[in-house]
Amino acid sequence: xxxxxxxxxxxxxxxxxxxxxxxxxxxxxxxxxxxxxxxxxxxxxxxxxxxxxxxxxxxxxxxxxxxxxxxxxxxxxxxxxxxxxxxxxxxxxxxxxxxxxxxxxxxxxxxxxxx
Ligand code: FES
Numbered sequence: 378x379x380x381x382x383x384x385x386x387x388x389x390x391x392x393x394x395x396x397x398x399x400x401x402x403x404x405x406x407x408x409x410x411x412x413x414x415x416x417x418x419x420x421x422x423x424x425x426x427x428x429x430x431x432x433x434x435x436x437x438x439x440x441x442x443x444x445x446x447x448x449x450x451x452x453x454x455x456x457x458x459x460x461x462x463x464x465x466x467x468x469x470x471x472x473x474x475x476x477x478x479x480x481x482x483x484x485x486x487x488x489x490x491x492x
Pocket of ligand 1: 442
């Protein structure tokens, strides 16, 4: 055993978009264009050369149980929760947080908002 630091995670940052669709009329992220936001984010990350091991990964998720703030996405390892309205919001999350590590305060989900 040596004293080398633990290796970094496989990705530097990992963003998960809830794209859950509910059929029973309850609030869900899919009703707020979550799939389009996911696709836009994925394309932007790729275009900017941020995608891949040691960099950024964009994934879909099922319900993250914060539906009342939806649509939501969460960035790890920081565990920062975002909501968004349009593609420009996604662009800001990509540029500021995923690329530069600076949290986009104006898009944060308020603490305590759950399902
Ligand atoms: S449906 Fe998206 S967080 Fe629950």
